[in-house]
Amino acid sequence: MSVLKEKILQSAIRLFAEKGYQATSIQDIADDCSIAKGSLYKHFSSKEELYISILEKRQEDMVDAVDRIRIMQLPKRETYLEEIAYQFDFYVKHGYYISRDHNELPPVNNDKIESVLTRMRRSMFLYYQDMLIRHYGPAIDKWKWDATALLSGLIREYTFHLLFEGKPIGKKELALFIAERMDDLVEGLAKRSAPxxxxxELMTEYSRIDLKNVLDSRQGRKDELIERISSIIPDIAVPNQRKKELAEVAAMLREESAKDHPRTFLLRALIRDLESESELAFYANQLHPFI
Known part of the structure; x- marks a missing residue:
């Protein structure tokens, strides 16, 4: 992603949050970025596409964070608690859609945006189910959809109290409380043999979503970060010789990371070099969990 495209996204996020989607025009965003409206359209064909790009970036951020928790290789229970706690960290920081306001609602009567939101909600539902199956194993199989609905409901309701009502509840404390209630639920279902x-059959629409592609594409996300860095290099404010050096570093990083047994010391050195440039540091820093 180019520096300008990232700037447009950040401007849109702020203006959508401050003014709302309907009240924000493409011209407002272009003016905020100090560019012509035509230049903005070279990156995003419409306000709708811009909004969708922000939503998809939010989900990418969520997936990346979950991935970092998983590769820490903590004990199973700790991973479970960390993943639950992160849900609250994420939603309190970002809100459900774009802003954190009471008024944050997606655009209405827009089939394309609603389709994206539906897909994202279903992906998150399946992620919660994956979390439960990884933790409880076969004990949850019979009630996997119901247990997921209950976990999703708990997370949504407590997020409301944290986000909109400012209840002073610690994220770790809340994660432990929810995990223990899910323990009680799984045990109770097994004891009662509840139907x-x-x-x-009722949840067939969820089976069309490939959660593996959503959650397990570490290589793809790593490649995307490297490509994003490569695309930014031509636009950063450094001499041309330095740009050439950085482009070679990014190419070496791409080549080395694709190997079956990449040299960790080399990957770290290459990432450090990229991090030394302030305009690349944000993306280069995100590569560390993939080493």
Whole structure:
């Protein structure tokens, strides 16, 4: 992603949050970026596409954070608690859509945006289910959809109290409370042998989403970060010789990271070199979990 495209996204996020989607025009965003409206359209064909790009970036950020938790290789219970706690960190920071206001609502009567939001909600639902299956194993199989609905409901309701009502509840404390309530639920379902309400037949629309592509594409996200760095290099404010050096560093990083057994010391050195440039540091820093 180029420096200008990133600037446009950040401007849109701020203006959508401050003024709302309907009240923000493409001209407002272009003026905020000090560019012509035509230059903005070279990157985003419409305000709708810009909004969708922000939503998708939010989900990428969530997936990247979950991935960093997983590769820490903590004990299973700690991973479970960390993943639950992160849900609250993420939503309190970003809100559900774009802003953190009570008025934050997605654009209405827009089929394309609603389709994206529906896909994202279903992806998150399946991620919660994956979290439960990884933690409880076969014990949850019979009630996987119902248990997921209950976990999703708990996270949503407590997020509301944290986000909109400012309840002073610690994220770690809340994660432990929810994990223990899910323990109680799984144990109670097994004891009562309760029938499931949400069956595979009722949830067929969720089976069309490939969660593996959403959560397990570490190589793809790493490649995307390297490509983003490569695309930014021509626009940064350094001499041409330095740009050439940085482009070679990015190419070496791409080549080395693609190997079956990349040399860790070399990857770290290459990333450090990229991090030394302030305009690349944000993206280069995100590569460390992939080493």
């Amino acid at each position: 499931s309400l949400l069956t595979d």
